[in-house]
Amino acid sequence: MSIIDSQPQAPSAVTTKKLYEPYSTTPETTESLDWAELVNLDLSTFDHPGGKEALSKQLKYAVHNVGFFYVSNFGLSQEEVDYQFSIGKQIFDLPLSEKVKYGADTKAFSYNGYTGPANHQTNISYVLDNIPKFTSHFPGKEAHPRPVQDNWDTIEHFAKAIHRNVIERLLVIFALVLELADEEYFVKRHNYETRGEDHLRYMLYTARDKDVNKKAQELYSTGHTDLGSITLLFRQPVAGLQVLNNDGKYRWVRPVKGTITVNIADTLSLLSGRYFKSSIHRVSVPPADQRHLDRLGVLFFIRPNNNVLVEVVKDSPLLKREGVYESLEERKDPLDVGTWVKERQKHIFKNVYDITDAGQGKDGQERDELEAEVAGIKIKYWN
Numbered sequence: 001m002s003i004i005d006s007q008p009q010a011p012s013a014v015t016t017k018k019l020y021e022p023y024s025t026t027p028e029t030t031e032s033l034d035w036a037e038l039v040n041l042d043l044s045t046f047d048h049p050g051g052k053e054a055l056s057k058q059l060k061y062a063v064h065n066v067g068f069f070y071v072s073n074f075g076l077s078q079e080e081v082d083y084q085f086s087i088g089k090q091i092f093d094l095p096l097s098e099k100v101k102y103g104a105d106t107k108a109f110s111y112n113g114y115t116g117p118a119n120h121q122t123n124i125s126y127v128l129d130n131i132p133k134f135t136s137h138f139p140g141k142e143a144h145p146r147p148v149q150d151n152w153d154t155i156e157h158f159a160k161a162i163h164r165n166v167i168e169r170l171l172v173i174f175a176l177v178l179e180l181a182d183e184e185y186f187v188k189r190h191n192y193e194t195r196g197e198d199h200l201r202y203m204l205y206t207a208r209d210k211d212v213n214k215k216a217q218e219l220y221s222t223g224h225t226d227l228g229s230i231t232l233l234f235r236q237p238v239a240g241l242q243v244l245n246n247d248g249k250y251r252w253v254r255p256v257k258g259t260i261t262v263n264i265a266d267t268l269s270l271l272s273g274r275y276f277k278s279s280i281h282r283v284s285v286p287p288a289d290q291r292h293l294d295r296l297g298v299l300f301f302i303r304p305n306n307n308v309l310v311e312v313v314k315d316s317p318l319l320k321r322e323g324v325y326e327s328l329e330e331r332k333d334p335l336d337v338g339t340w341v342k343e344r345q346k347h348i349f350k351n352v353y354d355i356t357d358a359g360q361g362k363d364g365q366e367r368d369e370l371e372a373e374v375a376g377i378k379i380k381y382w383n
């Protein structure tokens with residue numbers, strides 16, 4: 001044996017990974033469900049000559065009419081994605097007493113940290129742990145439970161790779177759809193180092209009893225739109241997510257291996273004069289062959305930087321042709337994203353979580369579509 005072979009191995013990212021078994025993959029449902037037909041953007045073509053322009057053509061219909069799509073070939077291996085699920089599983093396997101030590105400050109309407117029973121007195125059907133951007137504006141790993149602390153560097157690498165490989169590319173594609181002269185228009189407004197309330201979320205829906213599901217009208221989460229720019233969903237093959245189609249019916253969004261499911265959210269929609277569709281979606285109890293399974297997700301909620309104004313992008317030839325500028329309502333006082341996000345989070349905590357969150361709803365209450373005005377902007381939500 002050579003001297004080199006007998007040297008102790010320096011700890012590396014790979015040895016750290018061996019701390020956990022990969023999250024076991026679940027068989028797909030065998031039920032025939034009414035699946036939504038969504039486009040898939042192959043991001044490996046982005047840098048080819050004419051690649052991003054072709055991708056913007058491919059996405060044009062979906063951003064206006066559907067609001068949901070997939071992306072594939074985003075430069076991270078399946079192993080790296082699976083590992084994120086392992087971290088999520090380790091977090092939720094911790095005893096409650098451990099998780100609540102890192103609870104989100106829900107009184108300040110903050111999302112960052114653990115939210116679940118005991119630090120938030122609602123009937124929510126899921127638990128989550130949110131991690132903000134890896135910038136100096138937020139506390140570091142000490143603010144998160146042990147599995148996050150132990151994997152801090154891996155999570156940071158993952159989050160930043162997603163920003164570079166997926167978010168920034170999609171933001172260029174959106175600018176191309178709007179035919180903007182500056183294809184970096186949205187990228188500049190989502191600068192990683194600038195303060196923003198983006199977060200990575202590990203999220204778990206625990207399988208529930210038949211009776212509880214019935215009381216909750218067979219839903220894990222009621223219809224809603226997300227409030228940021230876009231949401232990315234890494235998914236296990238447990239069906240549940242549904243998108244409201246233009247025909248007024250919910251369709252299932254199939255979890256497709258090797259892809260990320262993406263949906264457009266309210267703030268990006270507002271920046272486009274509501275031309276981009278922020279889709280209403282919800283989470284159903286899974287189909288019969290999967291409803292005994294816990295459902296774990298790894299999600300990214302992306303938002304523009306806090307200092308960005310919530311105002312419609314000027315000089316888009318597409319928006320001009322579509323008559324979007326003519327239909328806009330004047331806003332007198334400017335609104336920045338930081339204020340808008342805070343007001344929306346407050347609204348969600350007060351009106352959605354505290355009144356009826358999806359989990360179990362309130363006895364006998366209908367799930368109504370409601371309208372409200374938050375920071376002078378009309379929104380819809382569902383009880």
Ligand SMILES: O=C(O)CCC(=O)C(=O)O
Pocket residue numbers: 203226233240241281282283297
């Ligand atoms: O769990 C899912 O599939 C979707 C979750 C979702 O819509 C949300 O957290 O906003």
Ligand SMILES: [Fe+2]
Pocket residue numbers: 224225226231281
């Ligand atoms: Fe959502």
